[in-house]
Amino acid sequence: MDYVYIAGPLFDDHERSYLESISKIFEERGYETFLPHRDAGVVKGEYTKDIKDQIFITDIEALNKASIVVALLTGRDVDSGTAAEIGYAFAKEKTIIGIDANNVKFLNIFVRGLLGRGENILNSLEDLERYLDE
Numbered sequence: 196m197d198y199v200y201i202a203g204p205l206f207d208d209h210e211r212s213y214l215e216s217i218s219k220i221f222e223e224r225g226y227e228t229f230l231p232h233r234d235a236g237v238v239k240g241e242y243t244k245d246i247k248d249q250i251f252i253t254d255i256e257a258l259n260k261a262s263i264v265v266a267l268l269t270g271r272d273v274d275s276g277t278a279a280e281i282g283y284a285f286a287k288e289k290t291i292i293g294i295d296a297n298n299v300k301f302l303n304i305f306v307r308g309l310l311g312r313g314e315n316i317l318n319s320l321e322d323l324e325r326y327l328d329e
Contacts, residue, residue, distance in 0.1 A: 196225060196226060196227055197226050197227070197262045197263055198226070198227050198228075198229065198257075198260050198261045198262055198263070199218075199221050199226050199227070199228045199229070199261060199262075199263045199264070199265060200228075200229045200257050200258050200260075200261035200263070200264045200265070200280070200284070201214050201217050201218050201221075201228055201229065201230050201231075201264075201265050201267075202231070202264060202265065202266040202267065202276070202277045202280040202281065203217075203266060203267030203268075203269075203274065203277055204267065204269070204270055204274035204276070204277060205231065205232045205237070210267070210269070211232050213267060213269075213296065214230055214232070214267060215230065215233070216320055217265055217267070217294065217320065217323065218230050218233075220320060220323055220324055220327065221265075221327070224327055224328075226263075229257040229260075229261065231250075231253075231254055231257075234253070234257065235249075235250045235253040235254055235257075236250065254280075255283075258280060258283055258284065258287075259287070261284070261289060262289060262290060263289065263290045263291075263292065264280060264281065264284035264289050264290070264291050264292070265291075265292045265293075265294065265323075266280065266281050266291065266292070266293050266294070266310075267293075267294055267296065268293045268294060268295045268296075268302060268306070268316070269295065269296045271300065272300075272303065273302070273303055273306050278303070278306055281293075281306060281309050281310070282309060285309045290315075291309065291310055291311075291315055292310075292315050292316075292317065292323070292326070293306075293310040293315060293316040293317065294316070294317050294318075294319070294320070294322075294323060295316055295317070295318055296318070296319065297318050297319060302316070
């Protein structure tokens with residue numbers, strides 16, 4: 196069974212909900228998924244060095260375990276953490292899929308290159324379902 200790391204911005208309920216929808220699509224097809232906010236936790240209260248270190252360790256272990264990384268590419272610019280996860284996955288030669296959620300902005304050229312020069316970017320959850328079912 197493939198292990199899927201789902202990367203994306205975690206700044207609000209909408210972003211986290213969209214990432215959970217991505218996870219559900221994979222899980223319904225038998226994949227095991229890692230969602231940083233679900234599996235590493237959301238910081239409540241003081242954001243200490245120990246908490247930051249533990250989140251990093253949990254995330255990097257999950258990235259190393261994953262064979263697939265899916266990245267939500269929405270926002271004014273690609274989230275810096277998401278971009279770092281994409282770069283790490285590329286360097287580790289993992290399969291990377293981007294979902295732009297029909298965003299109306301132009302994607303960073305370097306990030307686009309890491310995503311198969313744009314070939315591995317899908318526009319919607321429906322496109323993701325079709326991609327996985329093919």
